[in-house]
Amino acid sequence: MNGIDAKFAELKKKGEKALIVYFTAGLPSPEKTVDIVKKAEKAGADIVELGIPFSDPIADGPVIQEASFRALELGINTDKVFGICAVLKNSVAIPYLLMTYYNPVYRYGLLKFAKKCAGTGVAGIIIPDLPWEESEEARESLKKYGIALIDFLTPFTPVKRAEKILKDAGGFVYLVTYAGVTGRQAAMPDKTLKALKKFRKMTDVPVSAGFGISTPEQVKKIRSSVDGVIVGSFLVKKIIDGKIEELWETIKNLKKELE
Amino acid sequence: MGKKLPDKQGKYGEFGGIFAPETLMPPLDELEKKYGVISRQKSFKKEFSYLLSEYAGRPTSLYLAENLSRAAGCRVYLKREDLAFTGAHKINNTLGQVLLAARMGKKRIIAETGAGQHGVAAATASALFKMKCCVYMGEVDCERQKLNVYRMKLLGSEVIPVKSGSKTLKDAINEAMRDWIANFEDTHYVIGSVVGPHPYPEIVRDFQSVIGRETKRQVLQKEKRLPDYLIACVGGGSNSIGLFYPFYKDSKVRFIGVEAGGEGVNTDKHSATLIKGKKGVLHGTFSYVLQDKYGQIMPTHSVSAGLDYPGVGPEHSFYKETGRAEYVSADDRDALQSFHLLSEIEGIIPALESAHAVGWLIKNKKRFKKTDVVIVCLSGRGDKDVAEVASIENAL
Numbered sequence: 001m002n003g004i005d006a007k008f009a010e011l012k013k014k015g016e017k018a019l020i021v022y023f024t025a026g027l028p029s030p031e032k033t034v035d036i037v038k039k040a041e042k043a044g045a046d047i048v049e050l051g052i053p054f055s056d057p058i059a060d061g062p063v064i065q066e067a068s069f070r071a072l073e074l075g076i077n078t079d080k081v082f083g084i085c086a087v088l089k090n091s092v093a094i095p096y097l098l099m100t101y102y103n104p105v106y107r108y109g110l111l112k113f114a115k116k117c118a119g120t121g122v123a124g125i126i127i128p129d130l131p132w133e134e135s136e137e138a139r140e141s142l143k144k145y146g147i148a149l150i151d152f153l154t155p156f157t158p159v160k161r162a163e164k165i166l167k168d169a170g171g172f173v174y175l176v177t178y179a180g181v182t183g184r185q186a187a188m189p190d191k192t193l194k195a196l197k198k199f200r201k202m203t204d205v206p207v208s209a210g211f212g213i214s215t216p217e218q219v220k221k222i223r224s225s226v227d228g229v230i231v232g233s234f235l236v237k238k239i240i241d242g243k244i245e246e247l248w249e250t251i252k253n254l255k256k257e258l259e
Numbered sequence: 260m261g262k263k264l265p266d267k268q269g270k271y272g273e274f275g276g277i278f279a280p281e282t283l284m285p286p287l288d289e290l291e292k293k294y295g296v297i298s299r300q301k302s303f304k305k306e307f308s309y310l311l312s313e314y315a316g317r318p319t320s321l322y323l324a325e326n327l328s329r330a331a332g333c334r335v336y337l338k339r340e341d342l343a344f345t346g347a348h349k350i351n352n353t354l355g356q357v358l359l360a361a362r363m364g365k366k367r368i369i370a371e372t373g374a375g376q377h378g379v380a381a382a383t384a385s386a387l388f389k390m391k392c393c394v395y396m397g398e399v400d401c402e403r404q405k406l407n408v409y410r411m412k413l414l415g416s417e418v419i420p421v422k423s424g425s426k427t428l429k430d431a432i433n434e435a436m437r438d439w440i441a442n443f444e445d446t447h448y449v450i451g452s453v454v455g456p457h458p459y460p461e462i463v464r465d466f467q468s469v470i471g472r473e474t475k476r477q478v479l480q481k482e483k484r485l486p487d488y489l490i491a492c493v494g495g496g497s498n499s500i501g502l503f504y505p506f507y508k509d510s511k512v513r514f515i516g517v518e519a520g521g522e523g524v525n526t527d528k529h530s531a532t533l534i535k536g537k538k539g540v541l542h543g544t545f546s547y548v549l550q551d552k553y554g555q556i557m558p559t560h561s562v563s564a565g566l567d568y569p570g571v572g573p574e575h576s577f578y579k580e581t582g583r584a585e586y587v588s589a590d591d592r593d594a595l596q597s598f599h600l601l602s603e604i605e606g607i608i609p610a611l612e613s614a615h616a617v618g619w620l621i622k623n624k625k626r627f628k629k630t631d632v633v634i635v636c637l638s639g640r641g642d643k644d645v646a647e648v649a650s651i652e653n654a655l
Contacts, residue, residue: 055556056429056541058436059280065423077553102278103540107554129278129540133268152281161284179282180441 002148003095003123004171007046008206008227017258018046018172018228020208021251022099024067024236025050025084026076034087036244041094043248044255048092049126049230052081052100059101059128061183063233067240078108082120089121097150097171099126102138110141117147124148124171132165139168150174153207155195162199172206172228175199177213183233186212188221196225219257229258264574269457272580274573277456278540283436286443290363291458297362298465310354311469314387315344317351319470321477321634326604331620333627336486337607337637338474340498347610347639348470348498349380353449355466357384360447367446368392371435373400373428373494374564375407376610376639377451382416384449392416395434397427400564407643425558428568432542452495453572456543460572467501474634475505482632490515491636492615493586494530494566496575498638503584504574514583516575517619519561520590528560532571533579533586541570547579562591562651563611563644593618598641598648610639611648 001009011018021040025033037048053068053076060068081098088096098117105113105127117125124147130138132151139149148171153162156179166173177192178184192209200207209222210230219229231254238246269275269291277287297303311317319339328335340348357368368385370392372378378394385392394411398420401408411418424430432450439448453460453467471489478486489506491499493516506512521529529535536547541556549557549569561567578584589597594611597618602608609617616635620627627633641648 054554055424056433058433058542059282059440061437062423069424072555077555079553101540103548103550103556104554107537107539107550107552128280129543131277131279131281131284134276134278134545154282156285157281158285176280176282179443181437184441 002146002171004047004148007095008172011046017223017226018206018208019044019251019255019258020047020049020228020230021045021235022049022051022230022232023239024064024071025052025081026071026074027067027239029074030080030084033084034091036247037088037092037096039248040251041092043251045094045251046228047094048096049099050081050084050096052078052098052104054101054104057101059181061181061233063183063237063240067236070240078104082116085120085122095123096121097124097126098122102127102130105138110138114141114145114147118145122147124150126150126174128152132168152176153199154179155191159198162202166203166205169203169205172208173199173203174230175207175209177209177211180211182211184212185214188218193222193225196222216253216257219254223257264577265457265461269461271574271577274546274576275457275460276545277543278545279456279543280440282440283443283456287456287458293363294359294458294462297359303358303362307355307358310358311351315350315354316342317469318473319343321474321481323481324605327601330600330604331624331627331633332629333624333631333633335620336478336632336634338470338502338634340470340636340638341607341609341613341640345380345383346642347376347380348467348501349377349451350383351469351501352451352463352466352497353377353380353384356447356449356462357388357390361388361390363447365445365447366391367442368449369395369435369438369446370449370451371395371428371431372451373431373567374643375400375404375411376565376643378418379407379410379414381449382411382414385416386414393438394418395421395431395438397421397425397431399426400428403564403647404643428564429556436542452497453500453574454495454542454544454570460544460574463497464500464504464574467497468504470498470501470636471503471505474502478632478634485509485512486632486634488513488515488631488633490517490616490620490633492517492566492612492638493533493571493575494519494568494612495570496572498636500572500574502636507583514578514585516584516586517615518586518588519563519566519615520588521560523590524588529588530559530561530566530568531588532569533575534588544573546573546576547571562594563615565610565612566615587619589615589618589622593622595648597621598644607637608641608645609637610641611644613638614641
């Protein structure tokens with residue numbers, strides 16, 4: 001069983017929802033990233049996403065853009081991120097995923113990338129610019145090594161399209177809460193809640209909501225409509241601002257709403 | 260060669276397709292469907308062709324450049340896109356796309372721009388259609404092309420300087436895409452070249468094909484035969500595809516695309532994507548891309564901002580792969596030399612982009628026979644580059 005599936009099954013048994021946290025890998029340093037993930041686990045994070053920085057992150061807002069550029073300037077690359085994962089394999093119990101754009105994965109070689117994920121304990125991969133139509137080759141390569149490819153849905157995804165996507169979905173489904181890039185804090189529109197309700201009825205795969213989620217109030221509002229929430233920019237901003245120590249309390253408070 | 264390009268998935272062979280965030284899939288689907296319907300409507304065709312002739316001044320002439328012909332040792336015709344309204348071929352595409360957007364019921368136009376030519380053309384078409392227009396332009400390019408920034412403002416557009424990444428064209432496209440992801444319901448994104456996710460490369464090609472269609476008619480009239488060579492510069496590749504595409508099935512007509520060699524294709528300062536790039540995904544399409552071994556997009560260089568781009572249209576990648584077109588490069592020096600040459604011997608100041616095509620021809624004139632009919636796309640005029648060239652030469 002893939003680590004993500006096991007985690008959601010475990011949470012379901014406990015009546016909890018997943019807190020999924022995102023960090024840009026290698027920021028402020030590879031060692032610190034390992035440390036941050038360990039402490040995030042202790043603070044209550046259920047799943048971690050590590051971003052492999054990309055030079056042209058079109059789905060990301062200013063915070064993750066900034067984090068990506070800084071990480072690239074520090075010399076972080078795909079191999080170094082796998083290095084971080086190799087260390088995590090022996091130091092955390094929670095599943096961790098990689099998130100990046102398609103070009104770095106394609107250039108690395110799909111099979112080679114999948115193999116490397118398996119070897120370093122990576123449970124899944126999220127590629128925001130790889131829509132379902134273009135995903136077959138990547139999906140097959142990852143499947144060979146038991147790695148989940150996380151699919152996206154949005155409140156604007158037509159039902160017919162969602163059916164196709166959900167047929168292939170594994171790990172969890174990433175529901176983008178609004179039309180826009182990451183990190184824009186927004187009230188949770190009714191359209192989003194409706195979409196969550198609709199899509200969850202269509203699948204057994206857990207549905208997690210992300211983009212713009214940062215406060216316990218927001219989490220409280222969508223708790224009953226999701227299987228998990230994803231928090232990224234808000235946490236990454238703290239790392240950029242040198243306020244790493246504030247992360248643990250933030251994570252604890254967010255998780256509290258999901259227990 | 261009989262197959263329709265692109266196919267239903269928006270592919271040109273293995274190239275093209277849609278590599279976009281899920282949020283953009285419904286608007287891209289809507290664009291593909293509505294483009295398919297609207298572009299076939301009689302009233303659309305009529306209005307578009309009216310605008311091209313009465314507003315943009317088409318057809319542009321196919322001019323037999325006799326002095327240049329003597330210098331190049333073959334019969335050289337210049338397709339004078341520099342005579343099109345706003346000074347370059349870009350207006351063909353923006354009039355088509357803004358007209359399309361208006362008929363789709365969109366209220367707002369966004370565009371990216373490098374040197375500012377596409378931005379000005381988008382601002383122009385938006386003014387005509389009373390659409391709100393917002394142009395993303397790298398901070399570095401805003402500084403280099405102040406006059407065009409002012410022109411866009413004069414036309415009623417908002418110009419947003421982009422401060423992320425390399426602060427040039429590639430980052431302006433990133434930022435325009437981010438805007439579109441957030442505002443697609445009332446906004447149409449007018450991409451300026453044959454790049455981006457399907458259906459953009461097809462739409463831009465179709466609107467720019469007027470260049471090649473006119474050329475074919477004109478050359479048949481003047482020479483009573485098809486040309487031997489078509490030569491055009493390639494950044495993203497819109498003027499070149501526009502010229503080449505209507506000759507695609509005329510297999511004896513040879514296509515030559517000239518990329519920007521910058522300081523040399525064997526240095527790290529160039530924009531020769533098809534010559535030096537590797538396959539990959541940038542800005543929503545699978546094509547050749549200048550990238551490092553980890554798939555990070557590389558910084559590019561060219562004396563001409565319009566060619567300074569690390570990607571290229573997927574149809575060009577297909578032409579390269581199938582051998583339909585040959586891709587070569589002209590470096591900064593070749594371009595600057597022909598910028599002067601064409602000014603001096605023909606009285607035509609070419610855009611630095613177009614000067615690459617002329618520069619390559621002059622440098623490689625031995626390849627051509629005296630009787631060869633060679634058509635060079637003069638994609639734009641060089642007024643915008645005069646200050647930049649003067650400052651480069653003063654610095655030497």
